[in-house]
Amino acid sequence: MAKTGISPTRSEDYPGWYQQIVRSADLAENSPVRGCMVIKPWGYALWENMQAVLDEMFKETGHENAYFPLFIPKSFLEKEAEHVEGFAKECAVVTHHRLEPGPDGGLVPAGELEEPLIVRPTSETIIGHMFAKWIESYRDLPLKINQWCNVVRWEMRVRLFLRTAEFLWQEGHTAHATKEEALDETRLMLDVYAKFAEEYMAMPVVKGEKTEGERFPGADMTLSIEAMMQDRKALQAGTSHFLGQNFSKAQDIKFQNAEGGESYAWTTSWGVSTRLVGALIMTHSDDDGLVLPPRLAPKHVVICPVIRKEEERAEVMEYCASLAKELGGVQYDGKRVAVFVDDSDKRGGEKKWFHIKRGVPIRLEVGPRDIKNDSLFVGRRDQPKSFGMPRVEFVERVSEILEEMQQGLFDKALKLRVDNTQQIDSFEEFKSFFTAKNEAKPEVHGGFAECYFVDCPETDAMLVPLKVTPRCTPVDQDAESGICIFTGKPTQTRGIFAKSY
């Protein structure tokens, strides 16, 4: 019987499958607070690993961490017109600072604030305010700051990790003396994100620029990395914004230049969030549960002792402990192999499925028979069948196996994207590409469509009924000419279009 670990399967009900993965892998669950999730230890460990790698990359590129307030005075948010409009509708507002017993025995807010405070949806305005104080001379530039924090956006519809009212992220904010330097920073951080996505998450991404309609409110240019999920929808996995002088002018971030004159700084901001966990899930996981790329897995190897009789216990446990110690001394990706012994009181099969669902890359089963032969029973998360291997060989090869799995996941994800990316030259073809054959129960369809287009309201209007959006115009493209499939106008821009999260 081909029983899958997860029900429904991806092809039966993709969103349902996603929810089950999050649940079965014990990553997170809904909280009593609407739209806010509880990230459980296994999910948080994954996020911590992502943080550690990214943090190192930010520091290597000359950024420093700092922390700014959770609350932003309402007036700050009002300074940049587009910014206000972009975020106003989804802000949580603090209007009181105290609770008093009410007439019905409950508590009622009291002590109204003179100026309401907004729970940060992003921190451009408050960080910009501080930048204005810190920057006086061109010698104070560039200023390159990052903060790890939570933000709140009061979303209408939420899904664990992909869109929650509160989420964890990092936001980088930099100020530069010249436009060129700020543009370089914007591109550099997009490269950092792409490197992280591909080399650590094993998730291939397309780097590109957002169209005007998809741009960050207040930005002159937004760059993003876009990944294809297994249902062929696009997920924006990270953004890097060139803010021009919009925020510096709104917030008076100016400096005295080398010539003695006064100039406004050029600023950037960039961020990735816990959404990356969702991206990771939808890129690699299968119908048996979570699949983790080894480089980010909280644990690489789980050792499951097989004990049939009580009198075997001591010997088996001792062997497992020594094996764990030996494996822990092996290096993988610049760190120790993370290994643990699962001695929980579960039946063998149950224990095995527990770790499959949680995506532990390698399972080792160790029983008296294996001990006698000094061999191990090895289960790889990326292969359906387990196999025996001498202990010595496994210890020697474990690092290599993990790296092979890491690469395998990337290759598989890249193949999915390549196979489902199509160059499309007519609107008719475009429409059929994005229309399910069975409308009542739409099958997985579509993908990335590469098309010549002109970024204009007319184009956007034609996309609306198809529920397709321009994802980006890829940064590495040849400047060839073509005809916009929407408007028929000549153009040199080719974009990627897809349904998206």
Next chain:
RNA sequence: CGGGGUGUAGCGCAGUCUGGCUAGCGCACCUGGUUUGGGACCAGGGGGUCGAAGGUUCGAAUCCUUUCACCCCGACCA
């Protein structure tokens, strides 16, 4: 905020139309036993103010009114 739907044990549900024994089932959980290189089997057991408030009635999970929450589809979005 518009349109649709659902609230019954930790999870998934039946029962509601047509009011009537002590509110059920599967999974999970606990205990005992038999098993054990694989998501076991048998027996026993614990757990519910049927989303909330009010009403109708001899009697309400079921009918009526009000209300709250959540889910799906839109609009909005990392």
